Amino acid sequence: MKSSKTAWGLLAPTLIILGLVGLLPFIYVLYVGFHDWMIFAKVSGLVWAGVDNYRELVFDEDFLAALGRGLRFTIWTVSIQMVLGLLLAHLLMKKFKGRGFFRAIHALPLTVAPLVVGATWRLLTIPGLGPLPFYLNKIGIDYNIGWSAQQAFFTTVLMHIWHWTPFVTLTFLAGLSALPKEPFEGAMVDGANQWQIFRYIFLPMLKPVILIALFLRIMDALRIVDEVWMLTGGGPGTATRYVGIHIWRVVFPMTNYGYGSAMSVLLLYFIIVVCWLLLTVITQAKREAGT
Amino acid sequence: MEAKKTNKKREPGFLRMETNLFDRIFIGVVIFVAIHLLWMRFLESSISLTVASIISLVLIFVIAKWG
Amino acid sequence: MKQSARRKGLKQVFLYIVWIALTLITLFPIYWMFLISARSRVELFSNRNLYQTTIFWENFVRPLFQGVYGQYVVNSLIVATGNTLLVVVLAVLAAYALSRYRVKGGQNIFFWTITNRMAPPAAFMLPLFLLYSRVLRIGDLQLYDTHIGLILVYCVFNLPFAIWLLKGIIDGIPTSLDDAARVDGASTVGIIRRIIVPLAAPGIAITALLAWIFAWNEFLFATTLTSVKARTITTGLVEFVTVVGTNWGEMAAMAIISLLPALLFLVLVQRYIIAGLTFGAVRE
Incomplete structure (x- = not known):
């Protein structure tokens, strides 16, 4: 019926641009990843190296450790964000005066640049200037993220929660506002308590939205760079050097572009697999909800 | 309208989900890479990488055909 | 009936407390940044107040117009x-x-x-x-x-x-x-x-x-x-x-x-x- 030529025509500009800045670098990084490219070597240019870069990479403890740290960070932040977001959305759904105002305030951190979030939290936490070490010190806690790896890690987690929980809440609220009201009202009439409403109506009806929020949060947490970089610089030592930071800080000063490319490819591979798995789960859930 | 698609959806194979050819090749490639990486890390000292390639190519074929 | 109305009122109060606490948590880091931006280098480390009466405009003017x-x-x-x-x-x-x-x-x-x-x-x-x-x-x-x-x-x-x-x-x-x-x-x-x-x-x-x-x-x-x-x-x-x-x-x-x-x-x-x-x- 409708010609798909028109559709391709409409898609063409998008595909061209994404091809230029998305696909081309991808192919290029794949290509360079199989080569040695030393910028200061006598032989300038690319030398075929086969899978040597990758062979070296699977034994690169620094890289694997950064990957592990990134995962640990993701698990901590995303699980807390989801729980908090669910609770807040549940609370915010109720009608009360000033709801719009509170929602707007709640949305504020979303619009702040990640780098600026890092900067504000740095201002909160630098010893001698920030209120956090000052007041924690008064109650007897020695707080210094430039020194304690544990504290640095949890400060980054806390910052990320501060920054992104509103996104989860708002996504859930958006999902909720599109849902029919009857099941909730019916349950109220039947005398269901808060927990039952939450468990048997709220959660199942929101399942697709929850999965999508989960998906977006995991992806964003895995690739985090700027916030953490601004807050801790990846330190102390390598305590908060998550995988994105590792690549950014290690690849650029490195003189072997081939090895850096291989590292990028491996991270991409990892992300694509996680992305695909989550999307499959989402489409499956949607299909179940749809039929 | 479904029938017009060339990447025909079909009965799920042993992967137990609806997939088209692209999906299955994609899964195959993902497994191909995973096998190679793990092989290089744990097995290459005793068994050559070529064996991994052969195994994973067979796997891609199997998944694309019956997955 | 009266009791349930009171419970409802309590719930409202609870809601407001939660939201006001959240608002404070959300705004504080940004507010703190504003405080820092309004203080000169010397004041930064001496003034620990959580409020500010003067604004040190130099912080804004110098980087924007001279830098x-x-x-x-x-x-x-x-x-x-x-x-x-x-x-x-x-x-x-x-x-x-x-x-x-x-x-x-x-x-x-x-x-x-x-x-x-x-x-x-x-x-x-x-x-x-x-x-x-x-x-x-x-x-x-x-x-x-x-x-x-x-x-x-x-x-x-x-x-x-x-x-x-x-x-x-x-x-x-x-x-x-x-x-x-x-x-x-x-x-x-x-x-x-x-x-x-x-x-x-x-x-x-x-x-x-x-x-x-x-x-x-x-x-x-x-x-x-x-x-x-x-x-x-x-x-x-x-x-x-x-x-x-x-x-x-x-x-x-x-x-x-x-x-x-x-x-x-x-x-x-x-x-x-x-x-x-x-x-x-x-x-x-």
Whole structure:
């Protein structure tokens, strides 16, 4: 019926641009990843190296450790964000005066640049200037993220929660506002308590939205760079050097572009697999909800 | 309208989900890479990488055909 | 009956306490940054009050008018606005195509565009840097350190996002309207311009807003793909942190400046934010 030529025509500009800045670098990084490219070597240019870069990479403890740290960070932040977001959305759904105002305030951190979030939290936490070490010190806690790896890690987690929980809440609220009201009202009439409403109506009806929020949060947490970089610089030592930071800080000063490319490819591979798995789960859930 | 698609959806194979050819090749490639990486890390000292390639190519074929 | 009314009242109070606490937690870091930006170097370490009566304007004036940060702000404005215009136009067309036509492998295209959004910028930086500075160049013409280079590269994360949001919105517009217009002899572009765009206007507005903010806030690409001419305000913030010591006051001041447009937009469209964020997850 409708010609798909028109559709391709409409898609063409998008595909061209994404091809230029998305696909081309991808192919290029794949290509360079199989080569040695030393910028200061006598032989300038690319030398075929086969899978040597990758062979070296699977034994690169620094890289694997950064990957592990990134995962640990993701698990901590995303699980807390989801729980908090669910609770807040549940609370915010109720009608009360000033709801719009509170929602707007709640949305504020979303619009702040990640780098600026890092900067504000740095201002909160630098010893001698920030209120956090000052007041924690008064109650007897020695707080210094430039020194304690544990504290640095949890400060980054806390910052990320501060920054992104509103996104989860708002996504859930958006999902909720599109849902029919009857099941909730019916349950109220039947005398269901808060927990039952939450468990048997709220959660199942929101399942697709929850999965999508989960998906977006995991992806964003895995690739985090700027916030953490601004807050801790990846330190102390390598305590908060998550995988994105590792690549950014290690690849650029490195003189072997081939090895850096291989590292990028491996991270991409990892992300694509996680992305695909989550999307499959989402489409499956949607299909179940749809039929 | 479904029938017009060339990447025909079909009965799920042993992967137990609806997939088209692209999906299955994609899964195959993902497994191909995973096998190679793990092989290089744990097995290459005793068994050559070529064996991994052969195994994973067979796997891609199997998944694309019956997955 | 009376008791339940009282319980309800208590619940209301509880709700307000939760929300006021949350508001304080949300606002405090930003408020603290404002305090820092209003204090001089000496005052920073001596004044521990949580309020401020004077503003040390020097922190704002020096970097903006004597330093390079004025130029950085202009660069950020050019790049964010250019990128938003490009992204919105392309995304409306693409979302319309994906929503109304059965494109061969449409699902796979959709997945691929989303992968672009999800891809860690860190993984793309090296190839983009190499492409921009070494491979894609004609003589002295190169994309490295230009506004247009950044505008293009921001499409990587903004375009998929915009398509995703807009597809959900266009899916919600009944096809019968298109068909009616087509019978009247309207072209596809005509349909998009006269039916889709007006009906999807709130959605398009929120998409544009979010795209603009994402572009304005971006840091990693900006810092690796520019050096002097096209540097943006976020990259400028990092330049404050130097080995010889950081000028916290000026950094906080510039951070406040970088917050302003986002705040303004948030106030303008806060009522649409929730409607715009459904990601097509819920069918209405």
